[in-house]
Structure formats: structure tokens, C-alpha cells
Amino acid sequence: MNATLRTQVGQLARRSVLRTLRQPGQIVPALIFPLFLLAVNSGGLKSATDLPGFPTDSYLTFALAVPFMQGALFSVMNAGTDLARDIETGFLNRLALTPLRGAALLSGLLAGAVVLGVVQGAVYLSVGLIAGADLAAGAGGALVIVALSVSVTVAFGTLGLFAALRMGSGEAVQGLFPVFFVFLFLSSMSLPLELLQTDWFHAVASVNPVSYLLQAFRSLLIEGWNLGELALGFAIAAAIGTIGMYAATRTLKTRLVRT
Amino acid sequence: MSEQTGQAGIEAEGLVREFKNGPRAVDGIDLRVAPGEIYGFLGPNGAGKSTTVLMLTTLLPPTAGVARVAGFDIASEGGKVRGAIGAALQEAALDPLLTGREHMRLQTALHGIPKAERTERSDELLARVGLSEAADRKVGGYSGGMKRRLDLALALAHRPSILFLDEPTTGLDIQSRTALWDEVAGLAKEGVTVFLTTQYLEEADALADRVGIIDHGTIVAEGTPAELKAEIGRPTVEAVPRDIADQERVARALQPFGEATTASHRGAASVRLEGGESQLADVVRALDAAGISIEQLQLHAPSLDDVFLAKTGRSLEGAGEDAESEPGSGEMEAVGAS
Numbered sequence: 001m002n003a004t005l006r007t008q009v010g011q012l013a014r015r016s017v018l019r020t021l022r023q024p025g026q027i028v029p030a031l032i033f034p035l036f037l038l039a040v041n042s043g044g045l046k047s048a049t050d051l052p053g054f055p056t057d058s059y060l061t062f063a064l065a066v067p068f069m070q071g072a073l074f075s076v077m078n079a080g081t082d083l084a085r086d087i088e089t090g091f092l093n094r095l096a097l098t099p100l101r102g103a104a105l106l107s108g109l110l111a112g113a114v115v116l117g118v119v120q121g122a123v124y125l126s127v128g129l130i131a132g133a134d135l136a137a138g139a140g141g142a143l144v145i146v147a148l149s150v151s152v153t154v155a156f157g158t159l160g161l162f163a164a165l166r167m168g169s170g171e172a173v174q175g176l177f178p179v180f181f182v183f184l185f186l187s188s189m190s191l192p193l194e195l196l197q198t199d200w201f202h203a204v205a206s207v208n209p210v211s212y213l214l215q216a217f218r219s220l221l222i223e224g225w226n227l228g229e230l231a232l233g234f235a236i237a238a239a240i241g242t243i244g245m246y247a248a249t250r251t252l253k254t255r256l257v258r259t
Numbered sequence: 260m261s262e263q264t265g266q267a268g269i270e271a272e273g274l275v276r277e278f279k280n281g282p283r284a285v286d287g288i289d290l291r292v293a294p295g296e297i298y299g300f301l302g303p304n305g306a307g308k309s310t311t312v313l314m315l316t317t318l319l320p321p322t323a324g325v326a327r328v329a330g331f332d333i334a335s336e337g338g339k340v341r342g343a344i345g346a347a348l349q350e351a352a353l354d355p356l357l358t359g360r361e362h363m364r365l366q367t368a369l370h371g372i373p374k375a376e377r378t379e380r381s382d383e384l385l386a387r388v389g390l391s392e393a394a395d396r397k398v399g400g401y402s403g404g405m406k407r408r409l410d411l412a413l414a415l416a417h418r419p420s421i422l423f424l425d426e427p428t429t430g431l432d433i434q435s436r437t438a439l440w441d442e443v444a445g446l447a448k449e450g451v452t453v454f455l456t457t458q459y460l461e462e463a464d465a466l467a468d469r470v471g472i473i474d475h476g477t478i479v480a481e482g483t484p485a486e487l488k489a490e491i492g493r494p495t496v497e498a499v500p501r502d503i504a505d506q507e508r509v510a511r512a513l514q515p516f517g518e519a520t521t522a523s524h525r526g527a528a529s530v531r532l533e534g535g536e537s538q539l540a541d542v543v544r545a546l547d548a549a550g551i552s553i554e555q556l557q558l559h560a561p562s563l564d565d566v567f568l569a570k571t572g573r574s575l576e577g578a579g580e581d582a583e584s585e586p587g588s589g590e591m592e593a594v595g596a597s
Contacts, residue, residue, distance in 0.1 A: 004371060011368040015357065022356045022397075090352030093318055094413070097341050098369035 005104055012100075012108020019082060020112035030074035030116065031123050034067030038128070041066070041190070051195055056134070056222045064128040065217035066189055068149045069210060071120035072156040073180050075113045080160030080173035083109055087168045092256070102252045106161055106245065113157035114150055121149030136224040144230070145220055151237040152213055156180075158244025165251040187211040209236045267330030268292040268452050269315060269421065274324035276310050284310040286476035287324065292454060292469075294420070297447045299467025299484075300456040301563065307476040308456035309349050312425045315454065316346045329421050345414035346423040351406040355399030359390050359409050362398065363416065370417035384412040388442065404435025411442060421452040428462060440466055460563045472567055479570040488561040494536045495520050497529040498546060499555040512549040516542055524555070536560075 020026060042060040049057050056062055086092045095105060125135075125145055135141055159180075163173050187210035188196065196202040205211050216233020219226040269292035276285040285307040292298040302308050313319035315328055317337040326333045329343035353362060363381035372380055385394045388408035398406065407427055414422060424443065428436040443466055447453050457463055463470045464484050472480040472487075480487055496516070498509050503526030510519065510528035516538055522529040532538045539558055546553055 007368055007371075011365050015354070015361070015365055018361070019354070019356050086354075089354075090348055090350055091354060093348055094352045094366075095369065096318060097316060097344075097346055098366070099338065099342065099371060100369050 005101060008100055008104035009107045012104060013111030016109050016112035017115050020078070020115050026078045027116065027119065030071050030120060034070035034124065035127055037070065038063055038067050045190060048191060053194055055192060058134055060128065060131060061133040061221050062218065064124070064133045064221055065214045067124040068121065068152065068217050069184055069214060071124065071149070072152040073177065073184065075116050075153040075157045076160035076180055077174055077177055078116065078160070079109060079113050079157035080164040081170045082112065083161055083164035084168060084170040084173050087164065087255070088170065096256050102249055102256065106248055106252065109161060110154050110157050113154050117150035117153030118146060120153065121146035134221060136222055137220040141220040145217060148216055148233055148237070151234060155237040155241035155244060158241050158248055162244055162248040162251055165248055165255045183208060183210050188214055209240065212236050267327065268294045268296065269328050269454060271315070271326035272324055274311065274314060274326055275322045276314055276319065277322040283476055285314065288473070288478050290471065292452060294452050295447060295450045296468045297443065297453040297455060297466050299463035299470040300454065300473060301458070301463045301470055302473035303458055306473045308473055309425055312348065312423050312454070312456060316344060316423055317341055343419060344421045344423060345417065345419035347410040347414045347425065347427055349425040351410040353398045353406055353409060356397060358395050358397055359385060360394040362409060362413060366413045366416040372417060380416065384415055388412045404431050404438070407431060407435065407439060411439070419451070421454065422446060424453065424455045426456055426458065428459065464563055470563065472570060474571045480566055484563060487563060487566045493531050493533065494561060495529050495531045495559045496539060496542050497522050497524065497527050497557045497559065498553055499524045499527040501552040501554045505551050508549060508551055509546065512545045512551065513542065
């Protein structure tokens, strides 16, 4: 990365982080809502641990993986809404009149998602552990969980950027929230893949990448160090991020029709 | 940083922008703006002003025609054009969550101004537009005038030789408008070429060295405000008698000087002076000779609205109400992209 690009990414990252920190309305729901659902699910579905083959006797530990995914879904909305607002207000045109490179714009915008990912990862894990969840991988595992949280948050954030560039409207980006939530529900969110008895649901959850992202978090919480599942989780996050970034970059080129 | 662009201004020939399934927003305009000149681009809403600015600032490719800005071709040398120009587009595009100083920091950095100079340049520009005290407040709390002034400061960050201002004073109160006019006039004195779109007659009249009047995507008149008004209008003189019963006598006394027009005061008579304003002394003598006691005598110079009326058959005020609204920049980008 040359000095110019570094400066551009740095400045836009700074702006993205400042924007994120100055909008408690973005951070607080992303922290509260997943923890609220965690409390409800871990209480209501506790008896699922009695099922033969359930990997742990603590449903809280099993369910603790879910907030990381839900938090990442918020990053779709936050990153996407911020960019859509820049398009709507003409701020993107202001940036387009500078020698700014598209890659710098998108990378900088994701800096806010990184901050959100770190905060979310640390808060979810801390609250979960305080509430009595296990962390089989120990202190090192906690760091990897936060790193995985950041990876997933950034990966999903690229999808938000793509949606914003494609639709150019903050409302339209927010309208995608239920769609992304469906992906979460059609995964191994509530039960391990092996215990999903309904054929169609099992088939859908088996091809849903969210199931494997959840499994990567659970491996650290329940099993300890399962490098295969961890690698798969990071690889899926990287793949989603790469696809999202590629789509966003292409759409940015058509959105920024400067000569 | 802006490149050395010599003394080139803005030149356009046959510039056209046509939108998919939409109107021909700009329909073959020719422009010549000399370096250091303030060019007022006057027209109602939807006339094609903003579309022209977006093309000249490289944010929208023209459908046809050529244009050079600061000596660079807008279609093939977009990067060089952007390096030489500053622009404050319609609606101050600012981030309400950032402070004025943070905006300046971002803008100076993105324009590649060396780190050591950024703070000094930002402070200098914030002071210039009168925002030093408000520099550390979030822009969301700024008034409309403050936002416009910050917008102007941002456009000047990299010392551009040409400045595009798209309706910079729309929605501002008189005080803020006058302050911005002073600033723009000051820039022109420093040699900056200013391309200013406006729908305010008085703004074009007060600021512009030359004015182009655009309607339905074509330039219908161009020249200095004085030339345009001289070409079209002759002044009118209106006499208000001390006793309104003398209205008929006043009208008879004024009749030799030209065609009668509608007077704006009750009991007054008004004519358009065929021989121009030099006839005013004769008018005074004629009224005196008729023995009419006059309370008020007013000479109305022709306005740019008279010019617009003569060229288009409509008054500028309200002309935009019938016009199809000019597409917003976001919409145009989407169309242009397809």
C-alpha cells in the first residue's frame, strides 16, 4: 500500500470510527438485542441439552455463539446505512471530487465495522462468561473469538456496502435486515446440525454458511481448539468478505461515474 | 494539490446530456468563461444548471459535445480537471456527525496536502469563512449559512484555480447570502474563476461579470448584466403626483416619452423611456412645465427578469414551477451508470 492510499484509508477509517462512536443508537441495539435474545433462548431451550448427542450440558454456552452472528448482522445495517446516507446527501460526490481511490473508500468505511466487531465480541463474551458460559479454549480462545467476531462483522459489512451502493437508500438497506435474519434462523442457530430432524431444514442449514460460522465460535466455547472448524469459519468469513468487497467495488465504479 | 493550469478557464461546445427515458437536460450549450471571471449561470429549477455543473466537474459524462476545464478535457482528463477545480454542489454535502475542523482535515488529506500544512491550511480557511469559533462543533448543529460557508472552505482546500458553486445561497437569509457574495467576490479578485449557478436575479446581477441565461437546456442569452439589460429593456419612469386627481395630467405629460406601463403606486403614471435614462431630465422639465406638483419620481432600470421574459416569454420567478425538476445527482449517477 503506497503512502497516498494509506493516508486515504487512514482518514476515511478515522471518520468511520468517529461516526460509529458518535452514534450510540447504532452501538447500543447491536449490543442489547442479541444479549436479550441470548437470555431468552438459553432459559427457554435449556432442556435441549437433554437430547442425545447435544455437545454440552450448558445451553448458554451453546447459544453464546448466536449473538456474534446477530451482532454481525447489525454491521450490515450500520455500514450500509452510513454509505447510503453519503450517497443521499451528496457526500459521496464530495469524495469523488478528490483523488480518492475506490478501494480506500470501501476499506475506510469498514473501519467502523472493525470497531463494532471488537466491542461486540468483547461484550458478548464477557457477559456470557459472567452469566456462567464455558470457554473451553481458555484466554487464548477469547482473543480468537474476538478476532473471529471482527472477521464476520467486516465480512457482513461488505454486504451492507454493496447493498448501499446498489440501492443508494438507507431505508432500502435497513429493509434487508429481515432477509439477513432469515439466514440466521435457517441455520444451526438453535440446535446442532446433527440434531436437526426435519429433512428440508437440515438440508438448508447444511448449506447455509452461517451454520459453519456458528460452529467455529462453538468449537472454541465447547470443544477447545478444533483447528479444522476454526479454519472453516475464518475461511467462510474471508469468502463472504471477498465476494462482498468485489461486488461493492464493481458497483462503486458504476455509482461513481466520474470521467 | 492543484496542478499549474496556466490561464485556462472553461470552454464548452455543443455540450449535451440526455437521460435514459428522460429529458434532454442539457441541449447543446456553448460556453466560454475567461480566467478570473465570475460567470453567472441563471435559470429556473429544471433548466439544466446543475446537470451542466456535474458534467463540467467530471461527475457526469456528457452524452455529446466537448468541454475543457482549466485546459483539460472533461471526458478524457477527469483526474486533472478535478485537481484544478473546487466545487460546492447543490445542498451542502456535509457529515452532521463530524466537526468543521474534522471536515477540513479529511478534505486536505484526501487532496494530498502534506501533513505539516494541513492544520495551517484548515485554520486559514476556517478563519476566512468565519468559522474559527465553531470549528470544533459538530456540523449537525450549524445553521444553513454556516454549512454553506464550510462547504466553500472545503472547496478551496487545495487552492483550485476554478470554483464551481451550484446555487450556493439557496435557502439562506439575506445576511448569510451577502456574506457569501463578499467571499465569492474576494476570491475572484484573487484570480479564481467562478462558475456560479443561481436562480436569484439579484445574485447574478450583483456578482457576475457575465451571465448566461439557461432555459430548457439551452442558453437563451449571454453577456454582461448591463449588456443583457440594455439589449432588451429600456428603463421606466414612474411619477406620483402630490394630488392623485392629477394622475391624468401626469400621464399626458409623460406620453411623449414612450409607451405607458403599469404603475406600481396608486395615482401614479408610468412610461417606458424610448430614449433611455438620459430622458429623465426632460421628464422633470415636462412635469414642471405642466405645473404638476410631484411627490415621487422613480426611475426603474430593466432587470434580468425582463431579459428572461423577453427571451422565453415567461417570468423567471415561477418559471421553474412548470419545468420538470432537474434530476438529483444520485439519480443521474444511477442512470448514467446503466
